Amino acid sequence: MPYTTTAQVVDRRPPLTHQTLQHRLDALARLHRVPGAQLAVHTGTDVLSVRTGTADAATGAPMTEDTAVPLGSLTKTYTAAAVALLADDGDLDLDDPAVEFLPELREFPEVTIRHLLGHTAGLPTGPDSDTAAGITASRYLATVCTAGDALFPPGTDFSYSNAGYVAAGRLVAAVTGMTWQEAVRALLLDPLGTTPCFLGETLPARPAASGHARNTASGRMLPAHQNLAPVEEPAGGLLASATDLLALGRALVGRSAVLPADAAADLRRPQPGATPAGLADAWGLGLALFRQDGLWWCGHDGNAQGTSCHLRAEPDSGVVVAFTGNSGGATALWQDLADDLTRITGLRVPTARTPVRRGPSVALPGCAGTYRNGRTEYRITLGADGTPALSVDGDRPIPLICYQDLSCDLVDPATGRPQPGGRFHRDRATGVIDRVQISGRTARRSDAR
Template sequence: MPYTIPAAPAVSRPPSLLHRDLQDRLDALARTHRVPGAQLALATGTDVIAVHTGTADVTTGAPCAAGTAVPLGSLTKPFTAALVLLLADDGDLDLDEPAADHLPELSGIPEVTIRHLLTHTGGLPTGPDSDTAATTTAARYLAAVCTERDLLFAPGTDFSYSNAGYVAAGRLVETVTGMPWPEAAGALLLEPLGIRPAFVGEPSPARPVAAGHAVNTATGQARPARQNLAPLEAPAGALLASALDLTAFGHALTGRSDLLPPAVVKEMRRPDPAARPGTLADGWGPGLALYQRDGRVWCGHDGNAQGTSCHLRVDPESGVVVAFTGNAGGATALWRDLTEELAGLTGVRVPAAVESADRGRPVAAPAGCAGTYRNGTTAYRIAPGPDGTPALSVDGDLPLPLVCYADLSCDLRDPATGYLEPGGRFHRDPATGRIDRVQISGRTARRTDDG
């Protein structure tokens, strides 16, 4: 279904010149970052400009075309959230009622509301590992991990990014509609948006599909990566779509379309005061990350499947929508470079990531931060490194040195390059002053020992 672009131009550069320059930049950056195939779609306010480059699958040599569907990973989540909000708009559920009212498997956490699921403020663990998820059902999984003892914090008081919350959101959709999540997503949202439904794990997708790729850093050779998402995780990460498809969804999120009711769009863009996502975004609404840039609040989401990196950004004020897909891990760096190119070409500064705040000089690690923290089955261990500075190891992986600041935030230092990557923050119990949680890359872990 075609959609109408609002007649309020935000980018004045002639479309033909912009198309040529964007194609040149995408071609060059894909080569630089060793990404086999990529797509970029830009809704300027009056036009939609789409460019694509390279190969969808290095094994078959199939081209990456405008309509090629790419595994979106977590960019599936805004679509699932929109489904839940459509049901709420129809009166089938209330965002502020306990999720357990509809899902008996959540009876162990009666305080967790549907809104908490969508804003990652329920205190739920990150989610199942793929091996565990492949051997159980969504209901059994949720009943096993969504208990009071597994909560990372009191629901509605903090943020921890959770696939488990979206497994539950997908179960809500199935319970209310009586349809499997993929069927409900197609009938109620994707097809009305003009998107041909396709999902990870389908034996015969109804459209061309890109493979994700792993790239050998020494040789530059790419090989396809197998998508290992379990069926129960589908509402959190199974959607396949193109950059043009994402642009259609993004346009609906501006509120300038009748494809999503105004109340749904307004609710998705409403920041939850409890959501402090740290390095992931400046805020979070039901299904959408929120980014502040130049006095405006953009919304969107990022997604990574096996060997893909996909991104959506929407400026509701101007109507500008930017959507990108790439089919290799290096596409995340490509996306960041591409947003800088867009700023030069269009004057629009697209927020690829959270802007770094001035936190002053590094300080000594906060007293009492060493110890073991857990999020579900994932263990975070903070201990002094060889030079005495604290280092973080996740499930026994190579420890990464922590660089700490006075506001309890921290960065991670890459031992190979020395570069700093945004890490997260420590949290003190207001009653005792003791550090009881750490948030790394938006995931919160709760202390389980005394250091």
């Protein structure tokens, strides 16, 4: 998947002024009922930064440029970059077997550090945060990383896994002799000029935003409790502002001395076997990859409890876009900003993977069955008319639309509209459907066929 050096200008309207963009962000925040949001853009030559609303609806504290927002899975990009710096220093090789540093992976001798960072190790997602609370990284990995739970041979497929980043964080600690927090601060945050802020701190060193959820009865926005287990910090424990993410994005596209150009390029390189279906067009190391108008963008999305954060960066132009919002509705706000971002950057900024024309839907009776990813059960049943529906851990079934290429869409229960869901996989020897990937997470068939 080579990069192209041709940047396509898709919007010739006059660029937005700072004032106009501020008014636009204010209006979208009201429309989507987002208490507070930040947007920072580097056009390759200039920086534009705006913010709106409150960091905490309960206290009324303002959302400032320095306010740190829970990043959720965007933390993984920082962890991957820290590992890349260790590799650049010669402390490890990304193609080393991970078991050399992590004895808990003894049943996965072929899994490399690269596999962990690219979600191609075949590890399950990992237990939920409540289950993981109070256990050590060693115990967590020993429980999750068993041969019986392997989803596929390493390097042959993709399954988004918090467990892989718990392993990466433990690896960072093993190599540096520091905690993950200390190491990511020394290797990355301090050099980037980012004041460290982590979930669970009683006295954070900077203003921090709360996530928010809407009370369906009263309509009020209430602070949402962040329940990430300490052991999961390398997968989702950081807080940062949009301007902090801008600094990270500049490093990821080789425009900062903090991350050597070769190391940044390796992070952006599409990984063999990484087919993330509905999440992105490809995957690097700690980075989702999006193809838009002949250009390859890198970035990541992150959702903590009641927050929505997004980073996109394009290597050739140096354009970087960073957004943070402190409610679930901020995802829709981010998507609505796409036209405005085009006017600012001169490039269409991807907010999701490229839509694929797949033809008419088809019946796929062979998909019915039970699939497992660790402790999570995916059950697909067929209705009287043959329409498949997906239920996760016994939740209400959601209709699926299947296509000839084995991809599928989920039907949004609220709107009835199809949303990118994932794909099925046939065993090459038998032709039987043996795996399903939903929202980037792969589950292996567990019922007899």
